[in-house]
Amino acid sequence: MFNDKNDTNTYNCPQCGDQLSIYFKYSKLVKCQSCGSSIFLEDESVTKIGESSVLSSEPSLIKLHQPFKLQAKTFIPLGKIRYGYGRGFWEEWFLRDEKNQEFWLSVDEGDFVLEAKNKLALPFKDFSQFTVGSRHGKYLVSEKGEGTCMGFEGELPENIHLGEKHQYIHLSQGGGNLVTLELSKTSSQTFKGKWVDPLDIEELT
Ligand SMILES: [Zn+2]
Missing domain, CATH: 2.170.210 (Dna Repair Protein Xrcc4; Chain: A, domain 1)
Incomplete structure (x- = not known):
């Protein structure tokens, strides 16, 4: 169904070094799951653009990465x-x-x-x-x-x-x-x- 192996790009967080997995090749922004930094992706390079605000979690029908x-x-x-x-x-x-x-x-x-x-x-x-x-x-x-x-x-x-x-x-x-x-x-x-x-x-x- 989802060929994640083919579509996934992996980078390392410029802040904490942890792995960043990107599931859409046109993605521009990703939040590091380890340190919460906002990472901007451009031409194969990764730049930290700031700390992300932490969103309070709410019960939701839709969940991240759950098809x-x-x-x-x-x-x-x-x-x-x-x-x-x-x-x-x-x-x-x-x-x-x-x-x-x-x-x-x-x-x-x-x-x-x-x-x-x-x-x-x-x-x-x-x-x-x-x-x-x-x-x-x-x-x-x-x-x-x-x-x-x-x-x-x-x-x-x-x-x-x-x-x-x-x-x-x-x-x-x-x-x-x-x-x-x-x-x-x-x-x-x-x-x-x-x-x-x-x-x-x-x-x-
Ligand atoms: Zn990080």
């Missing part, structure tokens, strides 16, 4: 980012499927959205135009919010900046289809996907 089945596909969670906001936090899990494709599962309490990066061209760039309830072509703005990056676990295909604010906007297309826009000082990204029923997530052991 699960959803919509007839098998996913393996390789990392997650936590964003804090008013009443708590939400998490974005970085997943890989059997074909080594990158997916993101956003978990906000009981709300699960499975999305993949998308190069969708939007007719507007200014996020202030998106007010909840407004319509833009086939899209309806169903949610808008902001969170602060609190930390990460595992490995990620992109760098993160602790304390950076991320704005997100959900655009509904109907039928559970969703487009999410994410905007921070350093990046803007578009994702496309679907709401997921957590009961459809089948743990594989």
Whole structure:
């Protein structure tokens, strides 16, 4: 199923020397399991970029490196980012499927959205135009919010900046289809996907 032997890269932590295993060849950031340092990966070189904040662990349906089945596909969670906001936090899990494709599962309490990066061209760039309830072509703005990056676990295909604010906007297309826009000082990204029923997530052991 997962040819981890072929896909895994191994480095040594520049801080403590322990082994760092990378399960996705495009990963850019990894947390050392031994010393907690954040390690940036670039062109076969590894650099420590800081200490990682330790995220409090919460009971979660999704667990790092524990494969699960959803919509007839098998996913393996390789990392997650936590964003804090008013009443708590939400998490974005970085997943890989059997074909080594990158997916993101956003978990906000009981709300699960499975999305993949998308190069969708939007007719507007200014996020202030998106007010909840407004319509833009086939899209309806169903949610808008902001969170602060609190930390990460595992490995990620992109760098993160602790304390950076991320704005997100959900655009509904109907039928559970969703487009999410994410905007921070350093990046803007578009994702496309679907709401997921957590009961459809089948743990594989
Ligand atoms: Zn280390």
